[in-house]
Amino acid sequence: MTARAGHAVEHRLSAFGTTVFAEMSELAARTRSVNLGQGFPDTDGPAEIVEAAVRALCDGRGNQYPPGAGVPELREAVAEHQRRWYGLTYDPDTEVLVTAGATEAIAATLLALVRPGDEVIALEPYYDSYAACIELAGGTRVPVTLRPHGGEFRLDLDELRDAVTERTRLLLINTPHNPTGTVLTRAELATIAELAVERDLLVVMDEVYEHLVFGGVHVPAATLSGMRERTVSIGSAGKTFSFTGWKVGWVTARPELVAAVRSAKQYLTYVSSGPFQYAVAEALRLPDDYFTSFREDLRGKRNLLVSGLESVGFEVYAPAGTYFATVDIRPLGESDGVAFCRSLPHRAGVVAIPNQVFYDVPERGAPFVRFAFCKQISVLEEAIARLGGAKFLA
Ligand code: PMP
Numbered sequence: 001m002t003a004r005a006g007h008a009v010e011h012r013l014s015a016f017g018t019t020v021f022a023e024m025s026e027l028a029a030r031t032r033s034v035n036l037g038q039g040f041p042d043t044d045g046p047a048e049i050v051e052a053a054v055r056a057l058c059d060g061r062g063n064q065y066p067p068g069a070g071v072p073e074l075r076e077a078v079a080e081h082q083r084r085w086y087g088l089t090y091d092p093d094t095e096v097l098v099t100a101g102a103t104e105a106i107a108a109t110l111l112a113l114v115r116p117g118d119e120v121i122a123l124e125p126y127y128d129s130y131a132a133c134i135e136l137a138g139g140t141r142v143p144v145t146l147r148p149h150g151g152e153f154r155l156d157l158d159e160l161r162d163a164v165t166e167r168t169r170l171l172l173i174n175t176p177h178n179p180t181g182t183v184l185t186r187a188e189l190a191t192i193a194e195l196a197v198e199r200d201l202l203v204v205m206d207e208v209y210e211h212l213v214f215g216g217v218h219v220p221a222a223t224l225s226g227m228r229e230r231t232v233s234i235g236s237a238g239k240t241f242s243f244t245g246w247k248v249g250w251v252t253a254r255p256e257l258v259a260a261v262r263s264a265k266q267y268l269t270y271v272s273s274g275p276f277q278y279a280v281a282e283a284l285r286l287p288d289d290y291f292t293s294f295r296e297d298l299r300g301k302r303n304l305l306v307s308g309l310e311s312v313g314f315e316v317y318a319p320a321g322t323y324f325a326t327v328d329i330r331p332l333g334e335s336d337g338v339a340f341c342r343s344l345p346h347r348a349g350v351v352a353i354p355n356q357v358f359y360d361v362p363e364r365g366a367p368f369v370r371f372a373f374c375k376q377i378s379v380l381e382e383a384i385a386r387l388g389g390a391k392f393l394a
């Protein structure tokens with residue numbers, strides 16, 4: 001290693017490079033491609049919530065450091081949200097923590113709860129920050145792979161059970177799942193819960209897509225028997241309200257777990273997003289109509305993208321949740337998703353994400369590619385038209 005300018009510096013996350021989302025958004029901008037890569041909506045959330053943020057800014061609410069746990073208005077709104085949608089009761093003072101998006105919630109939770117040498121079981125393909133945070137915490141990641149089965153990616157519960165050892169500290173579960181769009185069923189979650197109770201494991205639930213479910217229902221693991229006391233649940237305003245740039249997320253758990261997560265969080269950002277916290281408190285209290293019409297709007301976009309990708313010739317795994325659709329590129333004669341995604345902007349003027357980067361064993365994810373559909377209809381139509389006119393190997 002050398003510290004001289006221009007020389008590479010070895011560091012703890014050298015193996016991770018730049019996130020695939022940043023790389024692909026940059027590629028989209030450079031090639032003027034339609035960006036169906038990084039998952040962010042291309043229309044903002046409700047105007048009245050933007051106005052609430054402006055009001056908070058102008059009224060001087062949140063312009064200075066908010067309280068470490070988050071402003072009381074937002075903590076109360078999060079607790080209310082968990083009760084309203086799931087019948088879960090959390091004390092806003094001791095059982096809710098506001099974070100800089102779900103990303104910080106994940107980082108702080110893993111840094112606080114994973115000890116060097118602990119094993120963390122996560123569903124592969126994993127959201128990219130999981131692997132990096134497990135690494136930072138000194139833990140070992142143990143993948144349990146979702147495999148294609150009957151048109152969707154499913155979890156093998158026996159494989160999950162077999163993955164648990166004496167060193168397993170926690171299960172890191174994401175449902176609805178990015179990038180596959182899988183929504184775990186109540187029965188699957190009940191088996192996970194039984195396993196967690198039997199082996200006395202902590203469970204971290206990444207539920208950022210909780211309101212984006214088109215097939216089945218989202219079952220928060222904390223509602224299942226024996227789970228409330230061992231579960232850290234994570235949510236985000238980015239996904240639910242289309243304000244990914246505001247970076248407002250939250251954790252709900254029993255007081256001892258929240259205190260542990262807060263102890264790590266206070267040395268990461270300490271606090272963030274002051275005025276936006278007030279606005280998100282209002283967003284969480286929007287009537288049911290907002291949540292239903294947001295979901296139905298996305299369902300239409302999902303259907304449009306899924307049928308468009310099918311018409312191009314991909315094998316498409318229609319997602320039950322999230323705003324991503326995964327395809328298999330092999331029917332088009334292609335097999336390497338990374339090469340495919342790097343060349344797609346030049347071949348078709350479209351950007352997508354290679355799922356391979358979410359796998360420990362790259363070959364397992366090689367033929368899969370993810371397209372985001374949280375975009376305007378005209379944008380999706382343009383992408384489909386471009387893909388339809390492109391030349392593929394088959
Ligand atoms: N978890 C998952 C599964 C995600 O897809 C994302 C972002 N798309 C996050 C966490 C991070 O959320 P945030 O933007 O609130 O940090």
Ligand code: GLN
Binds near residue numbers: 019022037039040
């Ligand atoms: N979660 C978003 C996605 O999966 C991206 C977030 C990010 O860029 N870190 O596309």
